[in-house]
Amino acid sequence: MPYACIYVPNFPVTALLRAEPELRMQAVAVLEGKSPLEKVFAVNEKACSLGIAPGMTKAQAELCSELSLRPRSALQESNTHAALLDCAQSFSPRVEDAACDTALIDLAGLESLFGPQPAIAHSIFRSATDMGLVVHVAVSANADAAMIAARGFSGVTVIPSGKEAEQLGSLPVEVMFSGGLNDSQKDDRQKNDKQKDEQKKESYRLLETLDRWGVRNLHALAALPEVALSERLGQEGLRLQQLARGSAPRTLVPVELPLTFEEALELEYPIILLEPLAFLLNRLLEQLCARLAAHALYAQELRLTLELDNGMEADYELGISFENHGIPSESNTSHREQESDSPTQNGSHTQLFSSGWQNRFCRTLRLPQPMLDPRLFLKLLQLDLNAHPPGAPIIKIHLAAEPARPRSAQGGLFLPPAPEPEKLELTLARIAGIVGENKVGSLELLDTHRPEGFRLRRFVAETEKHKLSATHKLGVDQKLNFHSWSSDTAETKSAVTALRLFRPPLRAAVTLHDGQPARVVCTKRKEVQGDVLWKAGPWRASGDWWEHEAWAHDEWDIALQNENSMALYRLVHDLLGGGWFVEGSYD
Amino acid sequence: MSSAVVSTSAALGRPFVFDAEVVPEPRLLSSSNYELPGSEQSTINNQQPTISPPKFGNRKSPIGNSFRTPDSFIATDPRLAGMTPASLLSVRPLPEMVSSGIAAIDVLTGGLPRGCLTEICGPASSGRTALLLAALSAATQRGEFCALVDASDALDPQSATAAGVELDRLLWVRCGESSPQKSRSSVKSESNKSESKKADWRNWENLLEQVLRATDLLLESGGFGLIALDLADLPPQAARRIPLATWFRFRRAVEPTPTVLLTVEQQPIAGSCSSLLIKLTAHSDRLGDGSVSPGRDYKSAREMSASPSHARLLERIEITAELMRSRLERKPVASTVVAFASQTAWAADKKAG
Numbered sequence: 057m058p059y060a061c062i063y064v065p066n067f068p069v070t071a072l073l074r075a076e077p078e079l080r081m082q083a084v085a086v087l088e089g090k091s092p093l094e095k096v097f098a099v100n101e102k103a104c105s106l107g108i109a110p111g112m113t114k115a116q117a118e119l120c121s122e123l124s125l126r127p128r129s130a131l132q133e134s135n136t137h138a139a140l141l142d143c144a145q146s147f148s149p150r151v152e153d154a155a156c157d158t159a160l161i162d163l164a165g166l167e168s169l170f171g172p173q174p175a176i177a178h179s180i181f182r183s184a185t186d187m188g189l190v191v192h193v194a195v196s197a198n199a200d201a202a203m204i205a206a207r208g209f210s211g212v213t214v215i216p217s218g219k220e221a222e223q224l225g226s227l228p229v230e231v232m233f234s235g236g237l238n239d240s241q242k243d244d245r246q247k248n249d250k251q252k253d254e255q256k257k258e259s260y261r262l263l264e265t266l267d268r269w270g271v272r273n274l275h276a277l278a279a280l281p282e283v284a285l286s287e288r289l290g291q292e293g294l295r296l297q298q299l300a301r302g303s304a305p306r307t308l309v310p311v312e313l314p315l316t317f318e319e320a321l322e323l324e325y326p327i328i329l330l331e332p333l334a335f336l337l338n339r340l341l342e343q344l345c346a347r348l349a350a351h352a353l354y355a356q357e358l359r360l361t362l363e364l365d366n367g368m369e370a371d372y373e374l375g376i377s378f379e380n381h382g383i384p385s386e387s388n389t390s391h392r393e394q395e396s397d398s399p400t401q402n403g404s405h406t407q408l409f410s411s412g413w414q415n416r417f418c419r420t421l422r423l424p425q426p427m428l429d430p431r432l433f434l435k436l437l438q439l440d441l442n443a444h445p446p447g448a449p450i451i452k453i454h455l456a457a458e459p460a461r462p463r464s465a466q467g468g469l470f471l472p473p474a475p476e477p478e479k480l481e482l483t484l485a486r487i488a489g490i491v492g493e494n495k496v497g498s499l500e501l502l503d504t505h506r507p508e509g510f511r512l513r514r515f516v517a518e519t520e521k522h523k524l525s526a527t528h529k530l531g532v533d534q535k536l537n538f539h540s541w542s543s544d545t546a547e548t549k550s551a552v553t554a555l556r557l558f559r560p561p562l563r564a565a566v567t568l569h570d571g572q573p574a575r576v577v578c579t580k581r582k583e584v585q586g587d588v589l590w591k592a593g594p595w596r597a598s599g600d601w602w603e604h605e606a607w608a609h610d611e612w613d614i615a616l617q618n619e620n621s622m623a624l625y626r627l628v629h630d631l632l633g634g635g636w637f638v639e640g641s642y643d
Numbered sequence: 644m645s646s647a648v649v650s651t652s653a654a655l656g657r658p659f660v661f662d663a664e665v666v667p668e669p670r671l672l673s674s675s676n677y678e679l680p681g682s683e684q685s686t687i688n689n690q691q692p693t694i695s696p697p698k699f700g701n702r703k704s705p706i707g708n709s710f711r712t713p714d715s716f717i718a719t720d721p722r723l724a725g726m727t728p729a730s731l732l733s734v735r736p737l738p739e740m741v742s743s744g745i746a747a748i749d750v751l752t753g754g755l756p757r758g759c760l761t762e763i764c765g766p767a768s769s770g771r772t773a774l775l776l777a778a779l780s781a782a783t784q785r786g787e788f789c790a791l792v793d794a795s796d797a798l799d800p801q802s803a804t805a806a807g808v809e810l811d812r813l814l815w816v817r818c819g820e821s822s823p824q825k826s827r828s829s830v831k832s833e834s835n836k837s838e839s840k841k842a843d844w845r846n847w848e849n850l851l852e853q854v855l856r857a858t859d860l861l862l863e864s865g866g867f868g869l870i871a872l873d874l875a876d877l878p879p880q881a882a883r884r885i886p887l888a889t890w891f892r893f894r895r896a897v898e899p900t901p902t903v904l905l906t907v908e909q910q911p912i913a914g915s916c917s918s919l920l921i922k923l924t925a926h927s928d929r930l931g932d933g934s935v936s937p938g939r940d941y942k943s944a945r946e947m948s949a950s951p952s953h954a955r956l957l958e959r960i961e962i963t964a965e966l967m968r969s970r971l972e973r974k975p976v977a978s979t980v981v982a983f984a985s986q987t988a989w990a991a992d993k994k995a996g
Contacts, residue, residue: 472787473901475866483864487816487857495817499800499810510800515814517788517866551745551985553960554772554802556876559795559819572952583767592955613957621925623767624957640799642960642987643772643875
């Protein structure tokens with residue numbers, strides 16, 4: 057049964073470079089420890105060539121001017137580890153989380169999908185590279201042999217079945233122990249420091265013994281007599297020899313990971329403008345989308361959480377607006393909770409959700425349909441952040457995606473074209489940025505007689521709900537015979553007189569004659585004034601008397617002389633508040 | 644026989660000719676000088692033109708025998724056989740027409756053209772919104788998605804429902820006072836009330852900017868069957884501030900799409916960019932119990948109507964539609980005026996009851 061192993065060499069540095077790809081061409085050192093006792097934990101090759109080595113103090117490392125120093129980030133490492141497992145799981149569901157930098161894949165049955173073993177190995181390598189990971193990939197019939205080969209050989213290695221000992225022979229003995237060290241890194245939370253120290257000591261003792269015997273590589277270890285090795289090193293010695301021969305038995309322990317797609321970035325310096333934030337968001341979105349694509353999933357919802365800097369004194373200098381948002385106040389929070397309870401009432405595509413953290417700014421981007429386009433997501437987030445600036449410098453970015461299955465839709469031959477969901481979402485976001493939030497969407501009438509008894513909800517171009525038969529009939533009829541439908545409509549339909557509303561209603565001075573309007577003067581609109589030529593009414597309407605917002609009014613339909621013609625208006629007398637208003641015109 | 648291809652630039656007022664940089668070399672040859680591939684080219688280069696081309700203006704053509712008419716190109720170039728230059732098309736393909744939702748308008752205009760700009764103009768209470776809602780209703784009932792850019796936020800949802808508009812398929816863009824751009828400007832304008840007129844103009848400009856930008860985005864997005872711009876409440880002076888170039892841009896944007904672009908305004912503003920211009924006027928109305936006969940003015944109506952106001956009912960508005968411009972029909976139509984009536988929702992209910 058063939059296995060593939062993906063190994064991420066120099067894991068802390070790889071995790072850092074995945075988050076900051078612009079550092080790839082520079083010398084980088086990762087620091088660990090509390091200030092001022094920080095020490096170099098890992099370095100890349102360029103830093104090595106400059107003489108920087110793990111264990112050096114920060115002060116020593118800082119002497120090198122070309123060196124970029126970054127603190128070790130558990131967040132970045134966990135994200136990279138998740139990306140590694142996502143990459144592995146995109147090939148097979150049987151994946152073992154061997155270490156934080158190592159993943160084992162069961163390749164049984166994958167030949168029919170991806171081709172022969174070398175092709176699979178190269179596919180895995182490409183997929184990992186697409187996710188921003190620099191990896192070694194090894195394929196072997198023995199899982200441990202694949203793991204040792206991945207740790208020992210760079211690039212892609214394919215070991216033919218039965219030739220494990222021969223291929224692994226040239227590797228140094230230390231390769232077998234590097235996994236143990238990484239295991240100890242992975243199980244930080246589970247093992248205490250004492251156990252880790254003991255494991256390290258045991259590894260060093262064995263290495264020292266082998267070194268004393270003159271055993272430098274795996275070939276020499278594999279050639280040792282088994283009985284003599286057992287007498288001197290016990291069962292551990294035999295296990296090491298089996299590893300060196302590539303014949304150690306192992307059972308794969310598949311891991312089933314929850315489908316959580318999150319990426320985070322801790323910033324060394326706070327971001328004060330939205331433009332550099334967009335660059336970072338772009339990077340996170342690309343990583344997130346690559347992970348989603350590896351699972352053949354789309355994003356239904358994006359949650360952006362920004363951790364803000366508490367120092368507010370320099371904000372006005374930074375030019376960040378506090379008009380709309382910022383540190384959420386109590387009233388803001390309650391408003392957000394209300395919105396999160398009834399998201400469809402809001403015409404906006406984005407919703408705020410409540411956050412108990414005073415220095416966190418959260419935005420949720422709910423998509424009408426599952427999508428997977430990092431550029432689109434970035435544009436939507438940019439538009440949303442432009443409309444709702446965070447209000448304080450940003451020190452940490454956290455982005456999470458809610459996965460969903462890709463939508464499957466087939467356009468009908470006779471169905472009229474509909475806006476593309478991705479384009480439409482972007483268009484709506486842009487229009488909302490122009491005319492204002494909650495000012496664009498589709499109408500929904502409410503069950504009330506109250507004026508303005510409607511609400512706006514998100515516009516979704518859903519073709520599935522369309523009445524296919526009616527469309528088909530109409531569409532085909534139109535194409536075949538234009539005059540036929542026109543004659544049909546002539547018989548069945550007539551135009552409906554529409555009311556054009558004045559929002560807000562125009563306050564008017566009304567002269568009454570026998571209790572009826574005789575003259576109307578509206579100061580805001582010069583055309584709405586003059587003697588009432590014709591009137592009908594009043595029609596009394598009232599409602600919601602059991603609530604604070606009770607309403608009651610008398611409606612009149614009136615005709616006024618308007619230049620050369622006549623215009624019809626609806627005049628309303630507010631019975632509760634008093635006053636006359638021109639509510640709209642008939643057109 | 645060689646001939647010249649000359650086009651005159653209207654903007655510069657001077658003629659210009661095709662020269663060697665513009666026309667590929669094989670096309671520079673006259674029909675008599677055209678050589679098949681493989682023949683000696685030296686004869687072409689050495690041969691002098693027998694008929695010198697006419698000279699236009701001060702510019703001298705460097706190539707004497709390089710002037711050809713489009714039809715002569717087509718005649719000589721086998722690759723262009725069977726093709727007709729657009730300038731020589733006698734009849735251009737007509738756009739697809741769709742129903743406006745009102746039979747009388749369909750009879751008058753042949754419907755609303757797809758990929759074209761249609762203007763509906765008229766004064767207040769002339770039935771513009773009734774026609775707009777009828778068009779939206781027809782489009783949504785065809786299964787198309789529509790967008791309404793409402794400059795003055797005047798749409799009445801109840802009227803739209805009564806007209807038969809499927810609200811799920813209508814995208815309503817409400818431009819107006821509470822938009823972010825306008826609210827900022829209104830704060831400034833309130834601070835100085837003496838300049839209210841200037842502030843009004845600023846507000847109109849902001850409003851127009853919102854309308855035009857939203858329309859641009861909608862046209863760019865595509866997929867809508869009908870995009871309507873409701874500028875009916877905008878004063879004509881403000882609406883005329885929309886540059887003609889904007890209408891040209893809209894026309895070009897909508898041309899390759901199956902979208903009907905419809906504008907509703909008080910006076911025509913798009914000039915020659917609109918393919919169809921319909922002017923509506925309230926010819927007369929029948930108010931209440933129908934005591935007003937067509938053609939009578941409303942003062943006499945009031946005098947004649949002895950019934951109390953609460954016994955009257957606004958039932959219908961009779962509308963006259965006039966076809967002011969149609970670039971779709973080459974022949975003059977028999978009648979350019981039709982009349983129809985818009986009925987109020989409650990009058991329809993009354994009839995149905």
